[in-house]
Amino acid sequence: MAAGMSGAAPPKIRIRGLRKSFGEKRVLDGVDLDVATGTSMVVIGGSGSGKSVLIKCILGLIEADDGQIEIDGRDVLRMDRRERDTVNAGIGMLFQNSALFDSLPVWENVAFGLMAQRGATRAQARQRAAEVLAQVGLAASVGELSPSELSGGMQKRVGLARAIAAQPGIMFFDEPTTGLDPIMGAVIDGLIVDCVKRLGSTAIAITHDMASARRIGDAAAMLYGGRIVWTGPAGALMDSGNKLVDQFTHGRREGPIQMELRK
Amino acid sequence: MNTLLDGTAALGRGAIGVCRVVGGLALFALTGLSHLLRPPFYGRMFLRAFVEFAYFSLPVVALTAIFSGMVIALQSFTGFARFNAESAIAGVVVLSVVRELGPVLAGLMVAGRVGAAMAAELGTMRVTDQIDALTTLSTNPMKYLVAPRLLAGTIALPFLVLIADILGVLGGFFVSTVKLGFAPGSYLVNTVNFMTATDVLSGLAKAAVFGFIVALMGCYHGYNSRGGAEGVGAATTSAVVAASILILAFDYVLTELFFAR
């Protein structure tokens, strides 16, 4: 939908020439990517191809070596600390392994950002946490549990609740369904789509689950060799005509992608 | 010639490596401390760290102090009896406990207990992305995790050492009166006469420095750990070893500062 008018409106997120190396190892080698406002972009790519590094660069958790990352037309890599914090406050992130704070009960996890950003009182935050937990299908009583008492699927739901609690305009999801059974995966995907649509947010979701990619994504991009090698509508993933994408989406052993087996 | 160059190069690399570690550590400590001066201050995190330091370490530190006081009384008796200087025992016990053994042993015990636990907790938070998650939730991890722990360590250890001092002296008193047959009254009078405010205060100042070192090493190694469970284990070991060595090194420096005039 919004993807159609991307010619006119500037993209919400615009990445150009993004580079990041760890020592000798070049992980991102000139990534270019546009995400139009209100679109959900799915990024696919093999394990270790740098998908998480890409998202962490956008969030400033990893310092990029070179390139530009514009959010709403402003380059976040050249902002001062305070501006950057303001931009980051509008971004919600669901981490690959949920990354819940295991020393805090579930409700404090969910309300953490609210208490930090808006100075909400604990009573208000607790109230709001119960509402957000309901949005991801969890009872308010779950809020009293510790994260270690939850199953993987429930942890993902709590992680999602924490990411959306402050109603961010941009959301990142790092492999939201990895490690879940197919049914739970579909449930989480459904919740993600609900949340993104309800808030009208712009999203980037990383996945290597094709069913998940088509459920979550409007648009899709493939990261390979440190660059984005293909972008297109998420519906075209299975018959993109791109050899790299085809091999990946169909899980073929033979093809242009050579799995790195040595360390 | 070549071997000489190689040797110089290796020396240079080593020196640069040391400078990098020391510089990184100093920067980490200063950043952590500077966050104490700017709001918000996380009182809950401070209280948690303080209780961890002071309350849960109390049994270990207390036992260590009592036994050390007892041993010193016994050792100095076997040493001094030959010179008929039994009255000096009360002085030896109180000075060694208050100036040296109280702070150093409490510091080492806390390094093994709290320093290790801090490194493990922060290390786990690092490798499971919880520290990154804090940043995405508008919370500076240095301010939230590190600053309160540094403050807690610095304040809590003097309290522990005060208790250790008392128990250490009591340990010595117990052995001297029960086993060696000294008169309780004169032992206590000797203890008070030998002890000065400087002794106690210098011991407490040492304790504050050691507490800071333990918290700093626990936080630094945990915060910068990487490489999964193995990395967390390595961080824990490094935190304990580094804190122990630094405590003994700083003990010398501080003693020099306080007493070598």
Ligand SMILES: Nc1ncnc2c1ncn2[C@@H]1O[C@H](COP(=O)(O)OP(=O)(O)O)[C@@H](O)[C@H]1O
């Ligand atoms: N902090 C780091 N230090 C060194 N290497 C890293 C770091 N983070 C990621 N890498 C390396 O970057 C590569 C890409 O990692 P990542 O983005 O996590 O892959 P994925 O696409 O599976 O999410 C991996 O080879 C990883 O070893």
Ligand SMILES: [Mg+2]
């Ligand atoms: Mg990843």
